[in-house]
Amino acid sequence: MNTDRNARIGKLKWHCRRALLELDLVFARFWAREEADFDVQSEAVLTRLLELEDHDLWDLVSNKATTDDAESAAMIKRLQCI
């Protein structure tokens, strides 16, 4: 079970390697803070966000754009935490 979770988190973390340094830094901070308690529901929301193009994702994180999806908006807030 734990091995499965590690593999899933490992894959998600790799998908957080992005084309833009700004996003790499945001995700590095995010995982350092949240990895231990990251739950399955959060995995699904983050997976959705990671499908976005890098510039679109950065626009959300840097408040240049917003999303109507409440779960995604909540995850963006978590990504913005310093």
Add this chain to the structure above:
Amino acid sequence: MNYSVRKFDAVIVGAGGAGLRAAIQLSEAGMKTAVLTKVFPTRSHTVAAQGGVAASLGNSEEDHWHWHMYDTVKGSDWLGDQDAIEFMVRNANECVIELEHYGMPFDRLDNGRIYQRPFGGHMSNFGEKPVRRSCAAADRTGHAMLHAMYQRNVKVNTQFFVEWQALDLVRDEAGEVLGVTAMDMETGEIVVFHAKATIFATGGAGRIYYSSTNAFINTGDGVGMAARAGIPLEDMEFWQFHPTGVAGAGVLITEGVRGEGGILRNAQGERFMERYAPNAKDLASRDVVSRAMVTEINEGRGCGPNKDFVLLDVTHLAPETILKRLPGIHEIAIQFAGVDCLKEPIPVVPTCHYQMGGIPTNYLGQVVVPQGDQKSVPVPGFYAAGECACASVHGANRLGTNSLLDLLVFGKSAGETAVKELKTGGRSHKPLPAAAIDKTLARVDRLNNQKDGADVHETRLAMQRTMQKHAGVFRFKDMLAEGVEKILAIDAQVAQTQIKDKSKVFNTARIEALELDNLIEVAKATIVSANARTESRGAHVRDDALDVPETPNGRDDKNWLKHSLWYREGNRLDYKSVQLKPMTVDTIELKKRAY
């Protein structure tokens, strides 16, 4: 450890701009082509390129490839090979129009032609006045380019292996390249990609520095693999820096901030640029500002507990000016410096941006090495393009918008040359050399079984801090020599890195350790080459290179008008002459570089 073998006509490592462009050429010619990439192709660092791609289309005003060539040679501080530069600028228009036909959504003029804008260093009539030469797609040029080329590759059946980490070049005893070894991140399986043609397009290695604008994926994998396979690395001392990256993060603060009135201050709050550039002050050129910042830090006037950054102050500007004219800066300062720039200054340092050197190639994209009396003999079956390669078109410094042009022209050229060699039957699947594959297996095995070894994160950080301090934007003789010793000591630690997590599926710790194996080769090549080159040229600026009539700007053409070649084996240097003879036109003669 087991491995399997897959056969292709061609294997390309890297799916950024250069890799995708090379793949189009091969797949369109009917070659069975595999592209290996660590991340999904449209997540490659080419996405970050905003400025545009240079081509003398002349859509808005008169332009000519010869003028573009002059600007590029001058920008290179005459270290660029003039045959390769002529080849690049003469092929620019065709490559841009091909891209347009692939579906690239370039900005348009009212008459439907591609819109072009001016960019630093691009001039008309051999340096007379600025010219509009950059073709862009809003501020997402690199992103749009990757999408257009990825779609084209899907159409022509290029086979993508996404989330594969290339490990080593497979080179036989005769020196021929027969493919690469690679690891599937999803399973940990090791596969030999046995190919008649191998093209490296792995991008730059900006992560060797502590402060870098480069994304985390830019770990110089191809450059490291080439070095381990005995290929020398060319002109690795030349790195382009940007003066204002957020300290500790590297995210760029645009020059527009100083344009709007932002002021650089030291620990005493002094506007120090008044001493270095009394007229231009904070708006002096990039190199002057960077050098002044490093001097302040080195002389103990830096800020923070380690006195290792200066401050960019905009607190005297009206908040509405900052928020309206500098959109994004407020958010970047909060996110990455932890400061509200309306109330506090932003900590900044000169930040690494682009690698001018790399795997030596000619303008056909063939990797070339010294052999006997000849300095540039093609390595059979091996090609490289883009930032990992050194064609050499950027020489000692690169003009903006020439990087996207480089990857288009030389990605295509490498693919085209490989197709020609495959079609003429000059290449076959030669037997795989067991010894070369065993080396890869031993390297991975060593990492898996290392005990009491060095921590990967700490070792990488030590390398990055050493490179930043000892081989940064402004270089000092004693610091360089000391830095060489420190990097060699860190190299010994890299050989003993240890990972706690031994799992096979998406083990990011293992990938990061393997990436560090590549980064350290780039770091060694950089600092050893920089230590040896006792002149200043382009982006390589030394404190001890005097600006006197015999060596203007510290440039010593008598002794240093030559390319560096660093060999991993023996950590030694060789040199080869610069190709000053273009393909068809007269040589652009040496003169002092001034703008």
